Amino acid sequence: MTLDIEQPALLVGYLREHGHIGPDETPQVQVLAGGVSNRTVLVRRESGEAWVIKQALEKLRVQVDWFSSPARIHREAAGLRWLSRLAPEGTIPDFVFEDHDAHLLGMAAVPQPHANWKTLLMTGDVQADHARQFGALLATIHRRSCDQHDQVAPAFADTSFFETLRLEPYYAYTAGQVPAARAFLRDLMDDTRRQRLALVHGDYSPKNILVYQDRLVLLDHEVIHFGDPAFDLGFSMTHFLSKAHHFPARRTAFAEAARLYWQVYQYDVEVQNFDHALETRAVRHTLACLLARVAGRSPLEYLDAAERDCQQQVVIGLMQRPPQTIPELITNFLEGLQTSCPSFAE
Numbered sequence: 001m002t003l004d005i006e007q008p009a010l011l012v013g014y015l016r017e018h019g020h021i022g023p024d025e026t027p028q029v030q031v032l033a034g035g036v037s038n039r040t041v042l043v044r045r046e047s048g049e050a051w052v053i054k055q056a057l058e059k060l061r062v063q064v065d066w067f068s069s070p071a072r073i074h075r076e077a078a079g080l081r082w083l084s085r086l087a088p089e090g091t092i093p094d095f096v097f098e099d100h101d102a103h104l105l106g107m108a109a110v111p112q113p114h115a116n117w118k119t120l121l122m123t124g125d126v127q128a129d130h131a132r133q134f135g136a137l138l139a140t141i142h143r144r145s146c147d148q149h150d151q152v153a154p155a156f157a158d159t160s161f162f163e164t165l166r167l168e169p170y171y172a173y174t175a176g177q178v179p180a181a182r183a184f185l186r187d188l189m190d191d192t193r194r195q196r197l198a199l200v201h202g203d204y205s206p207k208n209i210l211v212y213q214d215r216l217v218l219l220d221h222e223v224i225h226f227g228d229p230a231f232d233l234g235f236s237m238t239h240f241l242s243k244a245h246h247f248p249a250r251r252t253a254f255a256e257a258a259r260l261y262w263q264v265y266q267y268d269v270e271v272q273n274f275d276h277a278l279e280t281r282a283v284r285h286t287l288a289c290l291l292a293r294v295a296g297r298s299p300l301e302y303l304d305a306a307e308r309d310c311q312q313q314v315v316i317g318l319m320q321r322p323p324q325t326i327p328e329l330i331t332n333f334l335e336g337l338q339t340s341c342p343s344f345a346e
């Protein structure tokens, strides 16, 4: 692969050569910042149509050497196509094209003005309706993919990217770092690998949500697979709870958003085999992710050292006798911080 899409002249040449744009067309090209594992470029065509081109990097842009096959972009392309059918209308950008040689895909750009949801949350802008949409969006993906198991499961049977980009860096690495959590994390990894229930996004985080005209749009599907939907719940719940920890002034708002998110999810998912076992696994994944995001390979950048220590201590305590339900977990986590961490009450 020689094409680097971040070089505008090369990208325009490529788009012309492959017939994606007219032979004389000169679109506007803007490199989008921030990606660690991909290049993302906005292309605005003369017609007004706009695409985001995304190309997977083999070597991730992190301090340590970390490699992942760029073929994962094709998993994302398959994710885009399937999610357009499974997720609520308007929540997934349209798929435009993919190229197996250059390891890239094109999708419709979410129009401006839009905001990244994480950016909104970090400024304290916590809106109940966004939490509600976040719950309904995930529930719809889980419910419909479970209902259409026969078609969806074979298309997303490979879990290798989930293994190398999630289970290893989040759970296995953390198990090596924190002996007191080792058995808990290993049991959970075994259990996760046994579940083949629904389409799991694998990166269900506010960072991968754009808010456009007050509607949520979901991005970034490279670790999507058929597996344990409770992983998405734990992974996402961790973002609400860690922000409740970090932002004393917005603590109640984040805790309420977490409760509402779960309530809407639970109501909307309505799948027979998503019984209480799903909730208990969601509790375990939340605890595992709360710990992984302070002691794993990918710590949350906004928690300082004291907050990370404190979160670790509280989570290890809860792992000894995990709460039975998500609402109980939310309450116990926040109470645990209150009693164990002097800085928490600020």
Ligand SMILES: Nc1ncnc2c1ncn2[C@@H]1O[C@H](COP(=O)(O)OP(=O)(O)O)[C@@H](O)[C@H]1O
Pocket: 032, 034, 035, 036, 037, 038, 039, 040, 052, 054, 093, 107, 108, 109, 110, 111, 116, 207, 208, 219, 220, 221
């Ligand atoms: N379809 C899109 N429309 C508008 N912006 C997008 C689109 N896809 C990606 N982006 C922008 O690029 C950023 C990185 O994209 P993402 O798919 O999350 O890649 P990464 O895997 O590098 O995190 C997003 O946060 C968003 O700002």
Ligand SMILES: [Mg+2]
Pocket: 207, 208, 220
């Ligand atoms: Mg992303």
